[in-house]
Amino acid sequence: MGLGIAQIAAQAGIKVLLFDAKLGEAERKLQSLAKTLKVLAEKGKFTQESINSTLSNLLVVNELSQISKAELVIEAIIEDLSIKQQLFANLEAIVSPEAILATNTSSLSVTAIASKCQYPQRVAGYHFFNPVPLMKVVEVISGLSTKPSVIDTLINLAKRMGHLGVTAKDTPGFIVNHAGRAYGTEALKILGENIADFMQIDTILTQGVGFRMGPFELMDLTGLDVSHPVMESIYNQYYQEPRYRPHPLTRQMLNGNKLGRKVGEGFYRYEEGRKVLPYTPSLDEPKRDPTSVWVGADIDEDKERIINYLIENNIPIDKSSHPNSDSLVLLAIYGEDTTDAALRYEVNARQVVAIDPLLDFQKHCNLMPSIVTDKEFTQQALSVFSKETSNNRDKDISTSVTIISESPGFVAQRVLSMIINLACDMAAQHIATPKDIDNAVKIGLGYPYGPIEWGDKLGPQRILLILERLLVSTGDPRYRPSSWLYRRAKHGISLFTQQRTF
Template identity: 50%
Template sequence: MQNTDLDLSLPAVDAAGLRLAVVGSGVMGRGIAQIAALAGLHVTLHDAKPNAAQEAVRELGTTLDRLVEKGKLGADAAQAAVARLQVASGLGDLAGCDVVVEAIVEDLGIKRALFADLEAVVGPHCVLATNTSSLSVTAIAAGLKRPQRVAGFHFFNPVPLMKIVEVIDGLLTAPPVSDFLLGLGRRCGHTAVRAKDTPGFIVNHAGRGYGTEALRLLAEGVAEFHQLDRILRDTAGFRLGPFELMDLTALDVSHPVMESIYHQYYEEPRFRPQPLTRQMLNAGVVGRKVGRGFYRYDGGQQQRFDEAPAPAERPSRVWISARRPEARERLAALVAQLGGTLDEAARPAPDSLCIVTPLGHDTTTCATAEGLDPRRTVAVDWLFDHSRRRVVMTTPVTSPETRAQARGLFGADGVPVSVVRDSAGGVAPRVLATIINIACEIAQQRIAAPADIDRAVTLGLGYPFGPLAWGDRLGPATVLSLLDELLASTGDPRYRASGWLKRRAQLGVSLLTDEE
């Protein structure tokens, strides 16, 4: 639902004399001003705080000088960009601008008041954009005489390095306004993606699964936070573990976003936070910037947790369940590579280490379903790369001898082994399934095009793959089975599969397959 009845003669986005204003000269405002000035736009900075805009222009000059010194920017380009920066003495100086980008405090009332003031100042053809990360663009535009010209223009910090901008259509945004901002984002050197006005837009919406599912695993006692970080870095390829990431962004930033998105979606189980981060926030233990979060920090250095080397114990033989032929084939090849002896019998010998290959169930369920001795049974994560880490999951009664034999075997070549407690879905499979499922639901709700979802997430969150492409790599049918088994094992509706995923898994097509 968009109002297209708008007489708005927008300038060409590549026009040499395009005039842009930034209201708010903090970190985000300065970053937006920097990329706009370097792209050839005439930029006016305004800030309600006295002298803040002047100081921002001085800091931008220093920043550009440093880029020149490092050889990342030519001296002429830097000088030209600085010459295109100016400071507004008041909102009245923005009257001739073609576009105004608001980058002030995340407070709906304050933003709405600013936009009302701007509407009284700028010309009828000026685009008004908000850099909000968490508020509704529709709500910000509500009450204006011309809400059609208001759209979201959400950059990420630091703006010059994070080459992604989300252009958000409010309920009444005219399509030409968003088209203009998409072109403007590209002119400024960023990948611009379009999204509907929904809580979290694309990136903050799609990113919910990583932290909330890791917190759920921690709450269940599956492993310690640093173990979960290692597993997700080494097997799935994330740059930072979820707890390292929460420490970096700080819980006074990330926890309110978790709560906000959960409540804005009317307690959607997929986004359910955990009490632990609220307790940590209340205690002021918010992360790296205060020296303590999940980790402790001494002089900025993150606390280290040493890993014990693999023990000398080895199993006499290794029996691997044949219930999942693909999994058995992968693990049999790994056992042979490590010098283990395979037990090829239909039933395990009395001295064999028993390995099951769950997808969404836990080790206990698999062991009992196959009539195995749970004291000498473990599961091994078979979905992900084994070159940097192997993950072994025990039952509640797996014996210390069996645990040592499994660690000794799978760590025989020096690759670290993580042993975790029993859990439906394990660690990386469960987290990845959650991430992929949420991205599928973003596509299902037509919040953004599938390709834009993947582009936004890889650039905005630094994931090794877009979530939909990741689902294709694992196989849509595999991801669907994983979620269905998680739902059956836990009864938790957070694991119910998106219709987008179900249909593409049934048809055997890519999760990036859009519909006309």
């Protein structure tokens, strides 16, 4: 991390002094960087002139005292509070009182790090992401004593280095590690409830929603020795706030050394670094076209989409006020299970299959029969959404379908509503602005949209409906809606809307 920060600073024309407590390590890292840049130059990514300029701005020093004239010091050492505190105390005896001291910590309190300093007002967080040259965002964190001018300087410096600086309060996880809690923890909750297996969940969230990696594939890549302690840390730092509750499974896997890709086994198995997909039995039974389909939906727009799909694919529609006894009943619902929906719509649960209307079901369809749905109707629903459809280029494609067990809310609904709700709660706490939350998450986590933007795209009222029904159904306070989401959904306004100041 330190070398990556040094690299982007040097590329911006800034003179950088490199120090490592391990003698000779800084020099070895610099030589490694020179080799990397040479390879990139051969690929046309850099000119030899730019490489020479970058390397000329980097100078290794062997004694910490040699950095006395530095205007900014960025530490990127081990995540240990006492060691960082001692380093910052040592730095104060070397640099001028005007020099800024920045920590690249990802999990420790900036205020706590600064607490042993004589001038805590010049200490700030400057949290980059790995690999630094490619992840073009940096969290700029203000401790309780940090001067605003220090934050302004670091924001401007980030821009000069080609990065976006986003400001955050000194809270557990800052922006990215805080906002990222919902993705994995809710997926684990769904897995623990035996609603779907880990591969089905990954499939729904990648093919159906658009995440680059599913939560379980991502945890395998990161390693549970890294991700599980972060889950526990943020949960405990927030005094067991239910929204951040970890799952016992990852602790058990950590204890069993099933860490992920690095050891060859986590949720998936890996051979020579490549993921090995588990065996999944094919649906050998023939699909059966329905006699007709009766459609019910919580939102008229969703009903219209399904009916248009049925018409385009020449599937008969039951237009009666109450479904015929031989009709497949499709219910497009939010935040509840198929049984409750069947009762609410006053239809025979044996005919019902629920469909997640959050997804573009012409790309990926998530279906949920009730516990008593006749097999015949489940097969009919599978037939309806496994048909070849036409995309924008008039090329025939086959929709993928995932069938899950009954759950209060579908996989995508639960995960997305938790991501959006958590970001709204962060905005309500003024941890960061909605815009900074979105930018940090899109760049830092690679989500298709920022969570606030995503909430607006899906509709705040939809997200609120999902959470309110989940809360009633489960009684779990993890699903309580954020006041930020609640008020904006009720007023029908954007989630970016901030409170007026008077």
